[in-house]
Amino acid sequence: MNNNSSKVIEILRTKRGKAVSGEQISSTLGISRSAVWKQIKALREKGYRISARSRFGYCLEEEPDHLDQETLAALGIIYRDSVDSTNLVARRLAEEGAPDFTTIIAEQQLSGKGRLGRSWLSPAGSGLWFSIIYRPAALTPAAVSPVTLVTAAVLADYLSREFNLSIQIKWPNDLQVDSKKIAGILTEIKGEPDRIDYLVIGIGLNVNQRADxxxxxxxxIATSLAIETKMKIKRTDLLINLRQELLNAYSLFEKEGFTPFRQIWIDHNITLDRQVKINWPGGSMSGLAVGLSDEGLLILKDAHDQIHQFSYGEVS
Incomplete structure (x- = not known):
């Protein structure tokens, strides 16, 4: 935050709940009204809720929940204020030799990535946008394919228990509450047909966004933990707890595969026992989603009672 932004916030804090005119801020700081507006705009982009009231001025409604950088650093979590994408940062660090379970968190993503090349809205001060480098040296690419489902199962189970919510999984990577998306997972892999160099598991979780x-x-079609619980969540604590749950899960996954997580995934899913259409680059298929294999493959029965299994795709 630059010096003028800090001064603007201090002025608004002294009048919390009351409007301060742009003219007053301009006079106090010795800057133009246009410069005041630019500082307000920059502060809003950092998560400060500042309302503008015609003929009255600006009012500080709420300050962002900043991630605690010192606490994260003590746990070896790499913090960035703003990045294009935490997955891109993680991939670069992985190429440089970053160790297993290295975690990167950003306050804001400018070009957050979703599946199939989609973007993920990642504003400052509101969510958890993080990526984990995973190096399961003993597993082949085929054996590691259910890792997205493992991640979804762990997130859905923990968030449901912690916040008394019904978090549902839409195969393969979306977490929803009442059909509204609350989180997404993007897994990227680097390796050869018979070995894995590393995976990057990116997670975007809507935490403190309000409906507007x-x-x-x-x-x-979107929601957040704050909307669903009507509470403001401490993001640093949530990140630490989620990360530990995931690291424990990945360690178990390396030893026992998808089996310990399969029933958890099934308990939270909204895909099975429904007529669905699976889309993938270059094709699609409709049928009844009848099950999930021990390897995490979605089992589909088509109109001719033929069975098909899918490791990836998008369900509609």
Missing amino acids: DFSPEIAN
């Missing part, structure tokens, strides 16, 4: 934080295009 979402654009009209996604307002009806």
Whole structure:
């Protein structure tokens, strides 16, 4: 935060709940009204909720929940204020030899990545946008393919228990509450047909967004923990707990595969026992989702009672 932004916040804090005119801020700081607006805009982008009231001025409504950098650093978690994508940072660090379970968290992603090349909205001060480098040296690419399902199962189970919510999994990587998306997972792999160099598991979790934080295009299909619980969540604590749950799960996954997580995934899923259409680059298939294999493959029965298994795709 630059010096003028800090001064603007201090002025608004002294009048918390009351409006301060742009003219007053301009006069106090010795900057133009236009410069004041630029500072307000920059502060909003950092997660400060500042309302603008015609003929009255600016009012500080709420300050962002900043991630605790010292606490994260003590746990070896790499913090970045703003990045294009935590997955991109993680991949670069992995190429440089970063160890197993290296974790990168960003306050804001400018080009957050979702599956199939989609973007993921990742504003500052509101969510958890992080990536974990995973090096399961003993596993082949085929054996590690269910890791996205493992991640989804662990997240859904923990969040449901911790916040008394019904978190549902839409195969393979979406977490939802009442059909509204609350989290997504993007897994990327680097390796050869017979070995794995590393995986990068990216997670985007909507935490403290309010309903009006979402654009009209996604307002009806997105939600956050704060919306569902009507509470503001301490993101640093949540990140630490989620990360530990995931590291424990990945260690178990290396030893026992997908089996310990299969029933958890089934308990939270909203895909099985439904007529679905699976889309993948270059094709699609419709049928009844009848099960999930021990290897994490989605089992589909088509109109001719033929069985098909899928390791990836998008369900609609």
